[in-house]
Amino acid sequence: MSGPLILFLAGVMLAPAAGESGDVSCFHCHSKQVQEFTKSIHFNKNISCTDCHGGDVHMNGTAVSTGSMLANFTGVPARKGITQTCSKCHGEAAGTYRESIHWQELERGVAIAATCTDCHGAHNILPSTDANSSANPENVPLLCAGCHENKTKMSAWYYGIKTDRFDTYKRSYHYKALQSGGKGLATCTDCHENHNTRNETDPRSAIYQANLPDTCGKSGCHSSNSAQVYGGKVHEGQSVGLYFIDAKKLVTYFYIVMIVFELVFTLGLISLDISSKFEVKRRG
Numbered sequence: 001m002s003g004p005l006i007l008f009l010a011g012v013m014l015a016p017a018a019g020e021s022g023d024v025s026c027f028h029c030h031s032k033q034v035q036e037f038t039k040s041i042h043f044n045k046n047i048s049c050t051d052c053h054g055g056d057v058h059m060n061g062t063a064v065s066t067g068s069m070l071a072n073f074t075g076v077p078a079r080k081g082i083t084q085t086c087s088k089c090h091g092e093a094a095g096t097y098r099e100s101i102h103w104q105e106l107e108r109g110v111a112i113a114a115t116c117t118d119c120h121g122a123h124n125i126l127p128s129t130d131a132n133s134s135a136n137p138e139n140v141p142l143l144c145a146g147c148h149e150n151k152t153k154m155s156a157w158y159y160g161i162k163t164d165r166f167d168t169y170k171r172s173y174h175y176k177a178l179q180s181g182g183k184g185l186a187t188c189t190d191c192h193e194n195h196n197t198r199n200e201t202d203p204r205s206a207i208y209q210a211n212l213p214d215t216c217g218k219s220g221c222h223s224s225n226s227a228q229v230y231g232g233k234v235h236e237g238q239s240v241g242l243y244f245i246d247a248k249k250l251v252t253y254f255y256i257v258m259i260v261f262e263l264v265f266t267l268g269l270i271s272l273d274i275s276s277k278f279e280v281k282r283r284g
């Protein structure tokens, strides 16, 4: 057989494996990415390499050449450009993410702040319901820990960011119960949101003090006035400072004030009630 014929036959045989949209040209030279891609959720959804990289997928299978990487080829998206790549089809997720501290920091030039592909992967993206997805609830703590527990990563550009968030979470009831097979227990993203992650001091943050009852109360987890909600035992063992006052003490003070207030209020009501009965008797 002649060379071109072999190439032609190989092209025909390999073409279907490369993807529904016939990523023939990309397939021949990038088998690693293709292999990952064919196992991802994006495969067989009429999505091809060129949706994220540009270039021409419709090259003739026999004419394998880097020419396919010429037409509108955009190459590897820069970290700041990844949201744009994904937002073509995931406008909502990208919109919410662009409100987060991760995006704010990335835009500000903190290159390690999380973007879409850090949490979802690029070629191997799976739905979060898949046990192998990095965004699966079971895997989320390790996903976040990859950065938030990493001292070198977190201190390289900013001092003072705590790197014991995973450790302290591990000591919590939520994690222990999760480890022993419990379902529906809070992991990082249940309290911090997956895309709308914000700073503790941001009034729109799920972990802003005043929003904690809603955060802890969602999906019927904890009734909103439960003591646990204000207990601040999530990242236990850590000094949860609120300006110069220790937040745990603040919570205790808050409770004392509330209890005293309620006592006075109830006693007031009772005495009003009694006195009004006396009044009625006196008049009647």
Ligand code: HEC
Pocket: 025, 026, 027, 028, 029, 030, 049, 050, 053, 054, 055, 056, 057, 064, 065, 066, 068, 069, 075, 076
């Ligand atoms: C004839 C072989 C060949 C074909 C066909 C081919 N590539 Fe490439 N590609 C290469 C080589 C060689 C490089 C440069 C070396 C490297 O970074 O792996 C490269 C690099 C890349 C890069 C990285 C560029 C960068 O800035 O670092 C991307 C992304 C890419 N190719 C995507 C594609 C896509 C998408 C297709 C199909 C439309 C395609 N390639 C088709 C050979 C090919």
Ligand code: HEC
Pocket: 023, 026, 027, 030, 033, 034, 037, 042, 047, 048, 049, 050, 051, 052, 053, 076, 077, 082, 085, 117, 121, 122, 123
């Ligand atoms: C959903 C978007 C998306 C699709 C589809 C996609 N890529 Fe990529 N690709 C990326 C991103 C983002 C990067 C940057 C690296 C990273 O974040 O892991 C990348 C990086 C690359 C690179 C540089 C080397 C590397 O792995 O980092 C090559 C080569 C490449 N892609 C080829 C392909 C080929 C071939 C296909 C089709 C089988 C494809 N890509 C499909 C998003 C995509």
Ligand code: HEC
Pocket: 082, 083, 086, 087, 090, 093, 094, 095, 097, 102, 114, 115, 116, 117, 118, 119, 120, 128, 129, 135, 136, 137, 140, 189, 194, 195
């Ligand atoms: C800090 C990690 C993180 C970043 C950054 C992130 N995601 Fe997610 N994403 C998640 C997690 C975790 C889930 C699963 C949430 C769940 O199951 O409740 C998710 C869910 C999704 C889903 C499934 C549907 C949905 O909304 O629940 C899509 C689509 C998605 N993300 C796309 C994106 C895109 C696009 C970006 C970038 C613009 C991005 N994500 C950035 C962690 C992240």
Ligand code: HEC
Pocket: 041, 042, 045, 047, 051, 052, 082, 085, 086, 087, 088, 089, 090, 116, 117, 120, 121, 122, 125, 126, 127, 128, 129
């Ligand atoms: C060309 C359109 C397109 C692009 C670009 C694209 N996606 Fe998707 N994505 C889809 C489609 C279609 C699905 C399948 C939705 C379904 O089956 O419900 C999907 C599914 C997903 C899912 C799983 C959603 C779920 O239901 O759990 C995640 C996560 C995801 N994409 C992340 C990304 C990320 C991150 C990027 C950028 C690197 C990206 N996508 C780029 C079209 C796209």
Ligand code: HEC
Pocket: 101, 102, 105, 110, 112, 113, 114, 115, 118, 119, 140, 143, 144, 145, 146, 147, 148, 158, 161, 188, 189, 192, 194, 197, 198, 199, 200
């Ligand atoms: C790729 C690295 C990376 C990943 C993965 C990541 N983060 Fe972050 N995160 C950062 C960086 C960098 C900051 C910026 C810290 C700052 O500005 O204080 C940040 C900030 C935060 C903040 C605000 C903290 C503060 O002190 O301002 C929270 C909360 C947060 N991340 C939660 C999460 C959660 C939850 C996950 C997992 C779903 C996660 N992060 C995954 C890098 C990452």
Ligand code: HEC
Pocket: 140, 141, 142, 144, 145, 148, 165, 166, 169, 174, 186, 187, 188, 189, 190, 191, 192, 198, 199, 200, 201, 207, 234, 235, 238, 240
């Ligand atoms: C049950 C809810 C809950 C879970 C689960 C949880 N957190 Fe938190 N997280 C909080 C609350 C509330 C705060 C603010 C009080 C504090 O600092 O402890 C916080 C604070 C933080 C901060 C600092 C935010 C800031 O603005 O200073 C980071 C970073 C963080 N958590 C990361 C994580 C990571 C990573 C995980 C998973 C390994 C996780 N959290 C699990 C509720 C939670």
